[in-house]
Amino acid sequence: MAPFDYGPGRWKNASTAAQTCLSCDVRSLTLCHGVPDDGIRRLQAATQAVSLIAGQPVVREGEPADHIFNVTSGTVKLYKLMADGRRQVTGFLQDGSFLGLSHANAYVYTAEAVTQVMLCRFQRKALEALMDEFPTVRKKFLEIVMDELAAVEDQKLLLGRKTALEKVASFLIMLSDRAVLRGHPQHLLSVPMGRLDIGDYLGLTIETVSRTLTQIKRAGAISIPDNSHIRIDDRAYLERISEGG
Amino acid sequence: MAPFDYGPGRWKNASTAAQTCLSCDVRSLTLCHGVPDDGIRRLQAATQAVSLIAGQPVVREGEPADHIFNVTSGTVKLYKLMADGRRQVTGFLQDGSFLGLSHANAYVYTAEAVTQVMLCRFQRKALEALMDEFPTVRKKFLEIVMDELAAVEDQKLLLGRKTALEKVASFLIMLSDRAVLRGHPQHLLSVPMGRLDIGDYLGLTIETVSRTLTQIKRAGAISIPDNSHIRIDDRAYLERISEGG
DNA sequence: CGAGCAATTGAGCATGGTCAACCAGAGTGG
DNA sequence: CCACTCTGGTTGACCATGCTCAATTGCTCG
Numbered sequence: 001m002a003p004f005d006y007g008p009g010r011w012k013n014a015s016t017a018a019q020t021c022l023s024c025d026v027r028s029l030t031l032c033h034g035v036p037d038d039g040i041r042r043l044q045a046a047t048q049a050v051s052l053i054a055g056q057p058v059v060r061e062g063e064p065a066d067h068i069f070n071v072t073s074g075t076v077k078l079y080k081l082m083a084d085g086r087r088q089v090t091g092f093l094q095d096g097s098f099l100g101l102s103h104a105n106a107y108v109y110t111a112e113a114v115t116q117v118m119l120c121r122f123q124r125k126a127l128e129a130l131m132d133e134f135p136t137v138r139k140k141f142l143e144i145v146m147d148e149l150a151a152v153e154d155q156k157l158l159l160g161r162k163t164a165l166e167k168v169a170s171f172l173i174m175l176s177d178r179a180v181l182r183g184h185p186q187h188l189l190s191v192p193m194g195r196l197d198i199g200d201y202l203g204l205t206i207e208t209v210s211r212t213l214t215q216i217k218r219a220g221a222i223s224i225p226d227n228s229h230i231r232i233d234d235r236a237y238l239e240r241i242s243e244g245g
Numbered sequence: 246m247a248p249f250d251y252g253p254g255r256w257k258n259a260s261t262a263a264q265t266c267l268s269c270d271v272r273s274l275t276l277c278h279g280v281p282d283d284g285i286r287r288l289q290a291a292t293q294a295v296s297l298i299a300g301q302p303v304v305r306e307g308e309p310a311d312h313i314f315n316v317t318s319g320t321v322k323l324y325k326l327m328a329d330g331r332r333q334v335t336g337f338l339q340d341g342s343f344l345g346l347s348h349a350n351a352y353v354y355t356a357e358a359v360t361q362v363m364l365c366r367f368q369r370k371a372l373e374a375l376m377d378e379f380p381t382v383r384k385k386f387l388e389i390v391m392d393e394l395a396a397v398e399d400q401k402l403l404l405g406r407k408t409a410l411e412k413v414a415s416f417l418i419m420l421s422d423r424a425v426l427r428g429h430p431q432h433l434l435s436v437p438m439g440r441l442d443i444g445d446y447l448g449l450t451i452e453t454v455s456r457t458l459t460q461i462k463r464a465g466a467i468s469i470p471d472n473s474h475i476r477i478d479d480r481a482y483l484e485r486i487s488e489g490g
Numbered sequence: 491c492g493a494g495c496a497a498t499t500g501a502g503c504a505t506g507g508t509c510a511a512c513c514a515g516a517g518t519g520g
Numbered sequence: 521c522c523a524c525t526c527t528g529g530t531t532g533a534c535c536a537t538g539c540t541c542a543a544t545t546g547c548t549c550g
Contacts, residue, residue, distance in 0.1 A: 080402045082489045088402040103391040108398045135380045142383060145390045146348040152397050153353045157325045157333040159404035160448030164506065195529065203405030208506055210530055227515090227529065244327045409538065440497065453538055455498055472497065472547085 031141075035134045046126030050119040058111035058119065059100055065107045067121050068100045074117030075192045078109040079200065089201035092193060094178060100124075101145060115192045159203050162244070167202040168212040169242035172222065176232060187232040194227075276386075280379045291371030295364040303356035303364065304345055310352045312366050313345045319362030320437045323354040324445065334446035337438060339423060345369075346390060360437045404448045407489070412447040413457040414487035417467065421477060432477040439472075 032040055050069070052058065058069060058076060076093040090109055093099055099111050131138040158170055175189045184190075193201075199209045213230075216222050221234040232238065277285055295314070297303065303314060303321060321338040335354055338344055344356050376383035403415055420434045429435075438446075444454045458475075461467050466479040477483065 078398075080398055082402070082406065084489050086406045086489065088405045090398050090401045101391060102395055103388045104395055108395045131384075132380075135377075135383065138380065138383055138387060139376075142387045142390065143348045145387065145394060146346060149390060149394055149397070150347055150349055150353045152394070152401075153323075153325055153335050156335045156397075156400060156404060157327070159401060160333045160445075161327065161331045200405075205507055206529080207508085207531085211506090214530075244329050244331065450539060451497080452499085452540085456538090459498075 031137060032130075032134075033140070034136045035130070039130060039134055043122065043126055043130050046123040048121045050121050052113040052117045052119070054113050054115050054117075056113045056117075058113065058117075059107045061108065061110045062106050065100055065102045065105055066124055068098060068124050068127055069111075070120040070122070071095050071097050071099065072118040072120055075114040076111050076117055076119075077114050077193060077197055077201075078111050080109050087200045088203070089197055092197075092201065094182070098144060101141070114197065164202075164204055164208050164212050165215065166242055166244055167204060168198075168209060168216065169238045171198065171202060172216075172230065172232065172238055173235075173242050175230075176235065176238075187235065189230045189232065191228050191230055276382060277375075277379070278385070279381045280375070284375060284379055288367065288371055288375050291368040293366045295366050297358040297362045297364070299358050299360050299362075301358050301362075303358065303362075304352045306353065306355045307351050309350060310345055310347045311369055313343060313369050313372055314356075314367070315365040316340050316342050316344065317363040317365055320359040321356050321362055321364075322359050322438060322442055322446075323356050325354050332445045333448070334442055337442075337446065339427070343389060346386070359442065409447075409449055409453050409457050410460065411487055411489055412449060413443075413454060413461065414483045416443065416447060417461075417475065417477065417483055418480075418487050420475075421480065421483075432480065434475045434477065436473050436475055 032043070049072075050058075052074075059065075059067070061080060071093050073095050076097075076099060077089050078091045078093065078099065079087050079089045081087050092114065093111075100107060102108065127137075131141065158167055162170065172189065175191065176186050179189060180186050191198075195206045195209050198204075199206045202209065204212075213222070213224065216238070217224055219237070221232070221237045223231045223233060225231060277288070294317075295303075297319075304310075304312070306325060316338045318340050321342075321344060322334050323336045323338065323344065324332050324334045326332050337359065338356075345352060347353065372382075376386065403412055407415065417434065420436065421431050424434060425431050436443075440451045440454050443449075444451045447454065449457075458467070458469065461483070462469055464482070466477070466482040468476045468478060470476060
C-alpha cells in the first residue's frame with residue numbers, strides 16, 4: 001500500500017463485504033490465531049464491512065455499544081464533548097486499531113472518520129461468544145486493551161504537564177512512530193487531521209498549534225510542504241523537546 | 246470498616262500473609278468465581294500480603310513488571326515523572342483496584358502508598374497460568390481493564406479541556422462517588438492525599454488547588470474541617486460546575 | 491513554647507487563549 | 521478564463537487564567 005493515499009482511488013479494489021472481511025485483521029492481527037475455520041466462519045456471519053467518507057460518524061457517545069469495530073484503513077478520531085462545545089479528542093486510530101471495546105453498555109466516546117475509512121464491524125455478542133469458545137481470542141484482546149491502557153499514561157502526562165511546544169513535538173514524534181510501525185518513512189508524515197483536531201487532541205487551540213508548528217519550523221526541525229504533510233528534518237531535536245529537554 | 250480510619254490501628258487484625266490473602270479480593274471480587282479450591286490454593290502459593298506505610302513505593306516506573314497488586318486497604322497513587330521533576334499523578338487507587346496490570350515487561354508508572362496501605366501481591370506468571378487454566382478469570386480481568394479504559398476518557402477531558410474550577414469540582418465529585426461506592430457517606434469526604442498530589446493529578450499547582458478550594462468554600466458548596474477532610478454542602482452546585490455549567 | 495511542615499494568601503508575570511485581520515488553495519459561476 | 525467565495529490555516533494584538541515567588545498562617549509534635 002502506498003503511503004499518504006487516502007483518496008477515493010484506494011477503494012477500487014474493495015468489493016463485497018464478504019471479501020473485505022476476509023482480508024480484515026481478524027486473521028492478520030493473529031486475533032483468531034488457533035481458531036478453526038468453523039469459528040471464523042461464524043464470526044464472519046456477524047461481521048460487516050463499513051466504508052465511510054471523511055466526517056461521517058462511526059459511533060456516538062452514549063449509544064448502545066452493540067458493535068465493535070476494527071479500522072482497516074484510513075484514520076478515525078475519537079472525542080468527547082462538553083455541553084458548551086468544548087471538545088477533547090481522545091485518540092486517532094489507524095488500521096489495526098479496535099474501537100468500541102467496552103464492558104459498559106454505551107460507547108464512551110464519539111468516533112468519526114477523519115479520512116475515507118474502511119472498518120470491519122463485529123456484532124459484540126458474536127465476538128463475545130467467540131471469546132467464550134476460544135480463550136486465545138480473549139487473551140489477545142486483553143493484551144490489546146492492556147497495551148492501550150499503558151499508552152494512555154503518556155497521554156495524561158502530556159495533557160496535564162507538558163507545554164504547548166512539548167505537546168506538539170510529542171505529537172509529531174507519535175505520528176512518526178506510527179508511520180514507522182506501518183512501514184512508511186519516518187521523516188515524511190501524513191497529517192490527515194486538521195489543526196482543530198490536533199488542538200483538541202493536545203488540549204490547545206488551533207492558533208497555538210499553528211504558532212507552535214511555525215516555531216518548530218523556524219527552528220529548522222520540520223518543514224511543511226502542505227497542510228496535510230510535515231517533513232521531519234531534525235528528529236533528535238523533536239525528541240529532546242518532547243520530553244522537556 | 247469505619248470510614249476515614251487509615252491509621253495504624255487498622256492493622257491490628259492483619260496477621261499472617263496466608264490469612265490476609267484469604268480475605269483479599271481474589272474471592273470477594275468474584276475474580277475467581279467458579280475456580281475450584283485447588284486453583285485458589287495454587288494462586289495463594291504465589292501470593293503475598295504486603296503492608297506499606299505512607300510514602301513507600303509499591304513499584305517503580307521501568308522496573309520489570311513481575312508482580313500484579315490488588316489494593317486491600319488504604320490509598321495508592323500512581324505517577325509518572327519528567328526529567329526536570331514535573332509529575333503527573335495518573336490515578337488514586339483504593340481497595341479493590343489492581344495495579345501493575347500490563348502486557349509489557351515494565352511498569353509504566355511509579356506506585357506509592359499515600360496512606361498506610363495493604364496489598365496482595367501476585368506473581369504475574371502465576372496469575373497468567375490461572376487465567377490460562379480458568380478462562381473466567383481472564384474474562385473478569387478483561388472487564389476490569391475495559392472499565393478502566395472507559396474511565397480514562399473522562400480524565401483526558403478533564404486534563405485537556407477543563408478549567409481549574411471545573412477540575413477541582415470534578416475531583417470532589419469523584420471522591421464523593423467513590424465514597425458512596427464503599428458505603429461511606431456521600432457528603433463527608435476523606436482526602437488522604439495532600440494538595441501537591443491533588444495538583445499533580447489535576448494538572449494544576451498546589452496554590453491553584455488551594456485557591457480554588459477556598460473559592461468553592463466561599464461559594465458555600467463545601468466546608469473544610471481540616472486538611473484531610475472536606476464536607477460537601479451543595480453537591481448539585483459541584484456537579485453543575487464540574488461539567489462546565 | 492518553638493521547630494517543622496503543609497496549606498493559604500498575595501503580588502506580579504507568562505503561557506496560552508481570544509478576537510480579529512489576513513492569506514492561500516480549491517471549487518463555483520458568470 | 522477569471523473573479524468570487526468558502527474553507528482552513530496563519531499571524532498579530534491584547535487579555536486572562538493559572539503559574540511563580542514570597543510571605544504568612546495554622547497544626548502537630550517535640
